[in-house]
Amino acid sequence: MDRLHLMTVFIAVAEEEGFAAGARRMGMSPPAVTRAISALEQRLGVKLLQRTTRHVRVTEAGQRYLDDARRIVAEVDEADEAAAGINATPRGHLAVTAPVLFGKLHVMPGIVDYLQRYPDMEVAALFLDRVVNLLEEGMDVAIRIGALPDSAMKAIRVGEVRRVLCASPDYLAQHGEPADPAALRQHTIIAASHVSPSVEWKFAGPDELQGIRLKPRLTVTSNDAAIEAARCGLGITRLLSYQITSELSTDALRIILPEYEPAPLPVHIVHRESKYGSVKVRSFIDLMAEHLRNNLA
Numbered sequence: 450m451d452r453l454h455l456m457t458v459f460i461a462v463a464e465e466e467g468f469a470a471g472a473r474r475m476g477m478s479p480p481a482v483t484r485a486i487s488a489l490e491q492r493l494g495v496k497l498l499q500r501t502t503r504h505v506r507v508t509e510a511g512q513r514y515l516d517d518a519r520r521i522v523a524e525v526d527e528a529d530e531a532a533a534g535i536n537a538t539p540r541g542h543l544a545v546t547a548p549v550l551f552g553k554l555h556v557m558p559g560i561v562d563y564l565q566r567y568p569d570m571e572v573a574a575l576f577l578d579r580v581v582n583l584l585e586e587g588m589d590v591a592i593r594i595g596a597l598p599d600s601a602m603k604a605i606r607v608g609e610v611r612r613v614l615c616a617s618p619d620y621l622a623q624h625g626e627p628a629d630p631a632a633l634r635q636h637t638i639i640a641a642s643h644v645s646p647s648v649e650w651k652f653a654g655p656d657e658l659q660g661i662r663l664k665p666r667l668t669v670t671s672n673d674a675a676i677e678a679a680r681c682g683l684g685i686t687r688l689l690s691y692q693i694t695s696e697l698s699t700d701a702l703r704i705i706l707p708e709y710e711p712a713p714l715p716v717h718i719v720h721r722e723s724k725y726g727s728v729k730v731r732s733f734i735d736l737m738a739e740h741l742r743n744n745l746a
């Protein structure tokens with residue numbers, strides 16, 4: 450069998466974690482997929498997949514081969530697109546990841562626009578509040594908030610967001626507005642973070658960032674929950690500026706102590722280094738960059 454075809458079948462089975470699901474993705478029969486994997490393992494002389502009654506998992510050798518196979522297949526696809534010409538219409542599958550609320554508010558409208566422009570494209574959107582490894586998890590593009598570590602990834606800066614303190618007008622009318630970060634210790638604090646007995650919020654000082662350790666009365670693990678608690682007048686919370694745009698526009702929440710805000714966080718579109726440059730990735734990045742720059746200005 451063709452080696453590239455075997456790699457493609459292996460990727461499908463590994464990512465779908467099953468022979469039947471991999472077969473459906475490839476448009477093949479399950480026996481044909483089983484023969485392809487067996488042929489690949491025989492060619493390589495190693496076990497790539499661990500089969501159980503319910504799941505299929507990659508072995509340690511299989512994970513290394515999966516990473517290489519994804520890169521090779523992607524480069525072949527890009528080479529095909531390059532040969533077809535720069536004006537080729539984007540087609541195929543694109544995997545995108547972003548933080549949950551940012552993805553909902555800012556990335557999803559861009560994805561919808563992209564799919565409406567390019568009917569031959571499919572997009573899988575993975576919205577998670579953690580850093581997703583593009584190579585290991587098969588992602589093509591990521592939208593990241595915050596400083597980027599050094600890596601082989603390419604990054605395009607498209608805007609920035611602020612870390613802001615906010616509370617409802619009713620809460621501030623009843624309890625008063627803190628004059629400085631230290632005064633937060635006298636207020637009810639809502640923390641959107643991992644559940645812990647205390648949090649430390651950083652604020653801009655005369656010379657450097659200064660930390661204020663606070664004991665939240667309410668700690669939640671989702672930004673939506675913190676926003677709702679603040680809207681209901683429970684207390685003061687800290688969020689990213691984009692997360693409360695609608696609440697600010699309706700005066701449901703107000704920003705406080707803006708003069709103490711730390712430096713804004715950059716927003717980047719990140720993608721894997723590519724020898725040829727994929728038409729589908731380039732077109733998505735161009736559209737998303739324009740969309741985010743217009744909305745994060």
